[in-house]
Amino acid sequence: MTVLADTSIWDEYLRRGRESEAARLDDLVVAGDVASCGPVVAEVLAGSKSPARGRLWLLMTGLRWADLRQLQWQSVGETAARLRERGEAIVLTDIGIAVAAVDSSFRTSGYGPLRRGSFRCSN
Numbered sequence: 001m002t003v004l005a006d007t008s009i010w011d012e013y014l015r016r017g018r019e020s021e022a023a024r025l026d027d028l029v030v031a032g033d034v035a036s037c038g039p040v041v042a043e044v045l046a047g048s049k050s051p052a053r054g055r056l057w058l059l060m061t062g063l064r065w066a067d068l069r070q071l072q073w074q075s076v077g078e079t080a081a082r083l084r085e086r087g088e089a090i091v092l093t094d095i096g097i098a099v100a101a102v103d104s105s106f107r108t109s110g111y112g113p114l115r116r117g118s119f120r121c122s123n
Helices: 007-019 021-031 038-046 050-061 070-085 092-103
Strands: 003-005 034-036 107-109
Touching: 003 007, 003 021, 003 092, 007 021, 007 038, 021 034, 038 050, 038 092, 070 092, 092 107
Parallel strands: 003 034, 003 107
Antiparallel strands: none
16 A cells, blocks of 8 residues: 655654665655655655755655645635644644645655544535
8 A cells, every 4th residue: 555654754754764664665766656746745845955955856756646636725714623623733744745745645654643544624
């Protein structure tokens, strides 16, 4: 099954490589089992030093892609509203990553709210 690795996985992998918990990312990328989406790519690029951004962009665009179109953005807003009504505040980018993964039938992998599985996306 394809995994949409969130920014926390990429950050750990890019900082610590094979010495990290995210080391399995290498094998998944080679096997074609890693996907990405706009919010993850934007966060990874924003946190990268200038010389690495071009290489990271090439790597990320070579992965399977989970798109966020109009209906997915509606789902992001609806999910955020439901969470807020329950007293939970989760950053919109994290909800966007979850919606992209769910709508593309990808599994999510991360250390933050996506890992907790504390919410379901609205469709």
